Amino acid sequence: MTNRADAGSRLLRLLAVLTWLARQGRATVSELSERFGLDADELIADLELAACCGLPPYSPDQLMEIIVDDQEVIADLGTELARPRRLTTAEGFALAASARAILAVPGADPEGALGRALAKLEAVLGGRGLLRVDLREPAHLALIRDASDAGRQLELRYYSASSDRESTRTVDPVSVRLIEGHWYLDGYCHNVDGMRRFRVDRVSEARLTGEPAAHHEDDLTPGPGDGVSSTSEAFVPGPEATVAHLAVDGDALWITEALANSSSEVLADGRTGVTLAVASTVWFGRLLLRLGPHAEVLDPPELAETGRKAARQLLVRYRGRAAS
């Protein structure tokens, strides 16, 4: 027996295919497979089943008119099936939020096609101006995005929080993305001969070297843990990363949201256990300072002292001079 979620999602997918077919009249099997993420056999099976559906008495004239062969699907489904269908609250939110986010990307044209599409959508869904997305615009974002789009090599003056040093890097940009509220550049760093992720708001100077980017996404096949990830962690642990376990109380729970690559569980004492990768003790020390009494390092022992050391180092600065 098919379970409920499975039949339900198959139904939604089939209705989507039928809506598309009703609008198009015909489509190749390969195009339908690609658009709906289905393999051809599944698609043909579902469409053959749909061709047996319709209205009583299920005589040929009351069935959906769908002709499927190996290559192509031809359908005459009438206007009703072609109409757009109501969205769930989650879908309405996702569509509006996606459009708002793209319109918030610096350089987007609010009067362009997307702006017009969103206006039509909001006129039907309700909710004009109820959703707002603010994306930061660091000083060098435009230049870095343009370089990435055009495949131009960059020279950056970059402050690394993990090494606490500023340095000059030559980078072949691969992609620029907003993750967890910050813009990141992924690129091939010539200084270290490998892929690195840079926070764009930590770039204090940027210029084009005049060279084309020699490395592209396509010819980079990253090995495990070398800093490139097909998933989206803003902080990608390298091979040198240590896994740390923290226990945090309610006031420090924000880190489970802020660190995309952390995982969490409820501990026996009611606190939350958080597992995260630590590639830099400088970074980890500063994280612990922010968490203060609301977090405790459970493991490994060599990281347990990190917060204490960071606090002592910073206290040296505060004791070095009197309050003004």
Place this chain on the structure above:
Amino acid sequence: MVDRLERLTDLVLVLLRDHRPKSLREIASEVPGYPAQEGEARRQAFERDKRTLRDGGIEVTAVPIDGPEQVGYVIRPEDYYLPDLDLAPDEQAALNLAVAGVHLGDPSGRDALWRLGLPASAGARPVAELPALPALPVLHGALRARATVSFDYRGERRRVDPAQLRFHGGWWYLVGHDLDRDAPRTFRVDRMDGDASADAPGSAVLPDGFDPDAALPDVPWQIGEGALVTVSVHVDAALAGLVTDEVGESALQQRHDDGSVVLELEVTNIAALRSWLFELGEHAEVVGPEEVRDGVVSWLEAMAGRT
């Protein structure tokens, strides 16, 4: 045995096409695949199908009808169809790209395009990832319906007339009018405990002239209910440029010969300021006022002394 997908598809077509409520007996006679015998098994099969449809966003409405069964079922066209959006081809393409370009943690955006009859073609590169939180669709739905929302926040039940949902600085915020405090308030959506719930549509009434854009400050240390304090922060040359870019030139109070700067920040949320400050490590220091500086020192001493 009729495939359940076939039964569901026929059920949708039958309930939708006639615009007339049908009794379960009629439905069972028109839709192949239900148990032939009237009784509990047939009722359960139908209830299960109804749930599956509802989970998929297809509402089956029960209405009173004449006849022995008294209840009829229908999918109302207004519950099923949207008015035509009349999107031009470039607008369709732009929506497709937007959904492909923004990751929200679940396939709702793709499903939305499916329902509109605009399935995406080959994937575009992602541009932005926004955190997905279960409360967001509920809050957005409440905004659209102008409904008062309730949720637990910092150990209290809050009732809020929502004005805006806003992504800012990496977090989702609900901006609205707090009914119990009778004042504008801003809430971090990820800090809401449990589910948010919405009252009846139209229940929310915002005060005249409520400006959601003005309710959320640009910097985290101004998102709070504390008294306003002006805090001076000294930032080393190493990070002076980056930090001044971040907070804005207007906060710049002094520039020293060594390249370091003193910034003056208007603060209503000391905890948020501290968190931001510690990200800068040894490169930044509160110089005044004394009580804020002492607060930072006590925080550090408590940590330094901990074994």
